[in-house]
Amino acid sequence: MAIRIGLVGTGTVGGGCIDIINKHRDAFVRHYGIDVELAAVCSLSDAEAKAHGVGHLFTDDFHNIINDPAIDIVIELIGGTTIAKTVVLEALRAGKNVVTANKALMATSGQEVMDTAEAAGKTVLFGASVGGGIPIIGPLKHSLIANQIESVTGIVNGTTNYMLTRMADNGMSYDEALAEAQAQGFAEANPSADVDGFDAAAKIAILASIAFNSRVAMDDVYTRGITNITTTDLDAAREMGYAVKLLAIAHRTDSGIDVRVHPTMIPQSHQLATVNGVFNAIYVVGDFVGETMFFGEGAGAGAAASAVMGDVLELARLIQQGVGPVVGCTCTDELPIRTIDTLSMKYYIRFTVADRPGVLATMSQIFADNNVSIHSMTQRGKSDRSNVDIVYVTHTALESDVQAAIEAICAVPDLCEVEPSLIRVEE
Amino acid sequence: MAIRIGLVGTGTVGGGCIDIINKHRDAFVRHYGIDVELAAVCSLSDAEAKAHGVGHLFTDDFHNIINDPAIDIVIELIGGTTIAKTVVLEALRAGKNVVTANKALMATSGQEVMDTAEAAGKTVLFGASVGGGIPIIGPLKHSLIANQIESVTGIVNGTTNYMLTRMADNGMSYDEALAEAQAQGFAEANPSADVDGFDAAAKIAILASIAFNSRVAMDDVYTRGITNITTTDLDAAREMGYAVKLLAIAHRTDSGIDVRVHPTMIPQSHQLATVNGVFNAIYVVGDFVGETMFFGEGAGAGAAASAVMGDVLELARLIQQGVGPVVGCTCTDELPIRTIDTLSMKYYIRFTVADRPGVLATMSQIFADNNVSIHSMTQRGKSDRSNVDIVYVTHTALESDVQAAIEAICAVPDLCEVEPSLIRVEE
Numbered sequence: 001m002a003i004r005i006g007l008v009g010t011g012t013v014g015g016g017c018i019d020i021i022n023k024h025r026d027a028f029v030r031h032y033g034i035d036v037e038l039a040a041v042c043s044l045s046d047a048e049a050k051a052h053g054v055g056h057l058f059t060d061d062f063h064n065i066i067n068d069p070a071i072d073i074v075i076e077l078i079g080g081t082t083i084a085k086t087v088v089l090e091a092l093r094a095g096k097n098v099v100t101a102n103k104a105l106m107a108t109s110g111q112e113v114m115d116t117a118e119a120a121g122k123t124v125l126f127g128a129s130v131g132g133g134i135p136i137i138g139p140l141k142h143s144l145i146a147n148q149i150e151s152v153t154g155i156v157n158g159t160t161n162y163m164l165t166r167m168a169d170n171g172m173s174y175d176e177a178l179a180e181a182q183a184q185g186f187a188e189a190n191p192s193a194d195v196d197g198f199d200a201a202a203k204i205a206i207l208a209s210i211a212f213n214s215r216v217a218m219d220d221v222y223t224r225g226i227t228n229i230t231t232t233d234l235d236a237a238r239e240m241g242y243a244v245k246l247l248a249i250a251h252r253t254d255s256g257i258d259v260r261v262h263p264t265m266i267p268q269s270h271q272l273a274t275v276n277g278v279f280n281a282i283y284v285v286g287d288f289v290g291e292t293m294f295f296g297e298g299a300g301a302g303a304a305a306s307a308v309m310g311d312v313l314e315l316a317r318l319i320q321q322g323v324g325p326v327v328g329c330t331c332t333d334e335l336p337i338r339t340i341d342t343l344s345m346k347y348y349i350r351f352t353v354a355d356r357p358g359v360l361a362t363m364s365q366i367f368a369d370n371n372v373s374i375h376s377m378t379q380r381g382k383s384d385r386s387n388v389d390i391v392y393v394t395h396t397a398l399e400s401d402v403q404a405a406i407e408a409i410c411a412v413p414d415l416c417e418v419e420p421s422l423i424r425v426e427e
Numbered sequence: 428m429a430i431r432i433g434l435v436g437t438g439t440v441g442g443g444c445i446d447i448i449n450k451h452r453d454a455f456v457r458h459y460g461i462d463v464e465l466a467a468v469c470s471l472s473d474a475e476a477k478a479h480g481v482g483h484l485f486t487d488d489f490h491n492i493i494n495d496p497a498i499d500i501v502i503e504l505i506g507g508t509t510i511a512k513t514v515v516l517e518a519l520r521a522g523k524n525v526v527t528a529n530k531a532l533m534a535t536s537g538q539e540v541m542d543t544a545e546a547a548g549k550t551v552l553f554g555a556s557v558g559g560g561i562p563i564i565g566p567l568k569h570s571l572i573a574n575q576i577e578s579v580t581g582i583v584n585g586t587t588n589y590m591l592t593r594m595a596d597n598g599m600s601y602d603e604a605l606a607e608a609q610a611q612g613f614a615e616a617n618p619s620a621d622v623d624g625f626d627a628a629a630k631i632a633i634l635a636s637i638a639f640n641s642r643v644a645m646d647d648v649y650t651r652g653i654t655n656i657t658t659t660d661l662d663a664a665r666e667m668g669y670a671v672k673l674l675a676i677a678h679r680t681d682s683g684i685d686v687r688v689h690p691t692m693i694p695q696s697h698q699l700a701t702v703n704g705v706f707n708a709i710y711v712v713g714d715f716v717g718e719t720m721f722f723g724e725g726a727g728a729g730a731a732a733s734a735v736m737g738d739v740l741e742l743a744r745l746i747q748q749g750v751g752p753v754v755g756c757t758c759t760d761e762l763p764i765r766t767i768d769t770l771s772m773k774y775y776i777r778f779t780v781a782d783r784p785g786v787l788a789t790m791s792q793i794f795a796d797n798n799v800s801i802h803s804m805t806q807r808g809k810s811d812r813s814n815v816d817i818v819y820v821t822h823t824a825l826e827s828d829v830q831a832a833i834e835a836i837c838a839v840p841d842l843c844e845v846e847p848s849l850i851r852v853e854e
Contacts, residue, residue, distance in 0.1 A: 020573050020715055031640045031759050032572065127570060133716035135562075135570030142569070143554060143562030145459065146447050146736030213458045271722060274701050279718075288447055289560035289733035291706075292723035295698060296716065306716035309573030323750050332458050 002037035003316040006065035006096075008087050009077030010041055010048035013101060013128070016305025017075060017312075018052040034316045040065045062087050066094045073315050075308060076100040081108055088113055092120045097319065099311040101128035101304055107202035107218040110209065114329040123318070123325040125311035130203040131156060133303030134296035135310070136282045140210045141327050147286030149211040152250045153426075156203040158278035158298040159187045159194035160226050160246040165276040168234040168244065174227070186278055186299075196225035197246065197261040204248035207282065208259045212252055214335040221248075222260040222340040228421040229263055232380055232389050233350055237265050237423070240393070243273040244423060256336035258343060265348055265425045341400040346375070346425035348393050349406065354414035355388045363390065363409055370405035372397045387417050393425075429464035430743040433492035433523075435514050436504030437468055437475035440528060440555070443732025444502060444739075445479040461743045467492045489514050493521045500742050502735060503527040508535055515540055519547045524746065526738040528555035528731055534629035534645040537636065541756040550745070550752040552738035557630040558583060560730030561723035562737070563709045567637045568754050574713030576638040579677045580853075583630040585705035585725040586614045586621035587653050587673040592703040595661040595671065601654070613705055613726075623652035624673065624688040631675035634709065635686045639679055641762040648675075649687040649767040655848040656690055659807050659816050660777055664692050664850070667820070670700040671850060683763035685770060692775055692852045768827040773802070773852035775820050776833065781841035782815045790817065790836055797832035799824045814844050820852075 005021070007014055021038050028034045038057060041049045042065055046058040065071055066087070074091040078084040081104050088105065091098050093116065100106070106113065106126050117124045127137045131154070140149070155161050162184075163177035172180070178195070181187035193199045201221040208216040226246050237244045242265035251258040266273050271293050275281040280298025285291055297303040318326060353359045360377065367374055373395040380389040394402065402422075410416035432448070434441055448465050455461045465484060468476045469492055473485040492498055493514070501518040505511040508531050515532065518525050520543065527533070533540065533553050544551045554564045558581070567576070582588050589611075590604035599607070605622070608614035620626045628648040635643040653673050664671045669692035678685040693700050698720050702708040707725025712718055724730040745753060780786045787804065794801055800822040807816040821829065829849075837843035 016715065023714075024573065024575065027575065027640075028572075031757050032754075133713075134719055135566035138570040139562035139565060142741055143565040143734065143737040145455075145740055146451065146733050148451065148454065213454075271701070274698070286560075286733060287450075288443065288729040288736075290724040290727070290730055292561055292721070294719070294721060296719035300717070302715040303717055306573050306713060307570065309715075310570040313572050314569055317753065321750060321753065323748060326744065326748065327459075330458050 002035040003072045004037050004039035004070050005073050006040045006071040007075045008042045008062050010043040012301035013304040014077045015052050016301035020309045036316050039071050066091050073097045081105050089116050092116045092122050097122050097315045098124040100126050103129040103202040107205040118328050127311045128304045128307035130206050131280050132298040133306040134294050136294045147288050150252050150285045152207045152211045152284050154248045154282040155245050155275050156248050157200045162186050162278045197223040200248040200261045208250035213330050214333040215331040220337045224262040226263050233421050236391050243268050256338045258338045263423045265423050343399045344396050347402050348423040350421040351390045352387050352418045366408045367405050371401045372405050429462040430499045431464050431466035431497050432500050433467045433498040434502045435469045435489050437470040439728035440731040441504045442479050443728035444735050447736045463743050493518050500524045508532050516543050519543045519549050524549050524742045525551040527553050530556040530629040534632040554738045555731045555734035557633050558707050559725040560733040561721050563721045574715050577679050577712045579634045579638045579711050581675045581709040582672050582702050583675050584627045589613050589705045624650040627675040627688040635677035640757050641760040642758040647764045651689040653690050655846050660848050663818050670695050683765045685765045690850045692850050770826045771823050774829050775850040777818045777848040779814050779845045793835045794832050798828045799832050
């Protein structure tokens, strides 16, 4: 008997899901004995449903899906944390299994969603919420569970990776790269979620929760975006043998979980350094498996729909076998989250200063006063008529000391004409 | 109640499995509610069992494991296709679920193993048979099944990848690289399985069978190794913008499956080109997900044990839930296998010829007579006092034509002093 699917949200990813069912339904039956039938499609208008040939399944009220006893699985592809949350929670309470691609929901209300699923005896899968079509949540929940995961490091936002690639490889300014990303449809008109790092923060919260078996919410993630990065920084990084990436980082340490998103210099020889353009990659280190990396398209209708429908087929298989939730919440530990103040690493800091005598002495003294030892100082081409860029690279230093030094420097007239660019260095 | 494990084979991977259970058993219970207990260990001697602290579980007769009604899962880590096959088949017939890392067995007798499992209503998992610890079989059987897989391309043999990396980056000869690999423990005293491509052939047979839902056995794989590759070839490739890798390739085409292992030139910009040393990577293209790649350690005790124990925990989870085989054989289609003669691609061919007038004219005529159009011809440094290396790069040509041309050239005295080096080019 067919497993009946209700789809809520018919944007690009929803359209991709409809296309997959239309194209491969017969193959799923033949290969896996799984028959998935699209039973209803909900959206604000029926335009997309009609465009994908399923206008006859359209409804504009998601309750018609949630309350339909014949529907087994609800796919939520609205996004956001308001109506989408209602759809997911009500669907679970109504006895549906749920598949969602909603990273914001899972990263902010993951606990509530998982608790609701457990109370209902149903399963919620969210493989498409991180990394688009890249299988990463599946392997973390299955193939890799024999390991204690030590770290997860990802390029998980394609928009910013595209922009940084264009700036590094083609000398584009930040504004030019953003405008091109918007023109290509990779960036929104309001790009904040991408360029300020929030999208990546939601994703690393989800990955860290699974990898470390401990709840990490989006608010726990120290988050900085790429808005202060210039081609000067990318050129300097290249000369030093590094690439600059917006990394989402989660480390297990003896004193808790270190989880953060910020521009990061990584050696050019690292596997993540060659992940360019809109591609995503997630680098996972486990105590037995060692280093692994998962690479692919982090966005786009087809990739995300592949992940959504992978989850749908997995659920359908379990429903056909009469099996309840196979893997529910695995956040059984409560590991402390370390604040970034307590971390020590190396830093690249670029100041734009007024070009007058004595600035270097003043800045160097402030670093010394704050226990920040300097590895190198380089003056880079004048950024305009009167200002110059001064690039400091520190030895390993405490984050709170570095922040105090920057604050003190920026309190001095002329030393901080624009907001400094801070890039942390991971070896 | 604990799920009881019987381990047959206590080499490096078996030792890794014991270590994982010793180290993480409590965590598996806490995180996943899965309790796995090592109940018996079989090997020729008890030295390894004792070394890993489980001497009290030792037996030298695998029948004691297969016939023990209290054992739920048998891990087969003997390798090879003789005793290992007996262990796997008898364990399944005795009602055990089986986990094996045995690529040779699965690639030559996969059908018989899967049929036996199905008849017994049991599951056999073999995630460690390809790519060491890299989760690749899991994603192909789960996360990616919404796709029609178009191709699987892998660097799946760490030994040869290590050798090629040392030859390309450090100018080592083939013999030097092999000697170093043997000294480091990456290559066997008899390296044939690695350097002749058989290990990679077994792995791509397994991957192709799963990816295309159609049985591909090791004998179906056209297989050539790296024994004719010299630093001359690697230097020439680099100058042309390529890297040389021993690739295991499986393409779905309109007229069947194209599956083969051979040295291959790939553009330096391709993700696979930067996979160096003993690392493995598998590049998968699906019709919706697009390009994905899975990277990691392809061998070693920890990595392989991670994959074996991932399978064990997956089975234990199903046994605890009282669920039968979730994914059995998925080879439901019978796609024809294309012979390599029918394929067309570009070729790099290096001949070592006696250095006398007229050889180029003769060789060029033979290529023309066989419908092979030449893109470039380069003479490279004398390989010894009297011979020179002549490198041809063809336009797209039919494999059978290229082979006929090589055979005709080698039939002429002086034109083929050593076996030519043939490297196929994938763009």
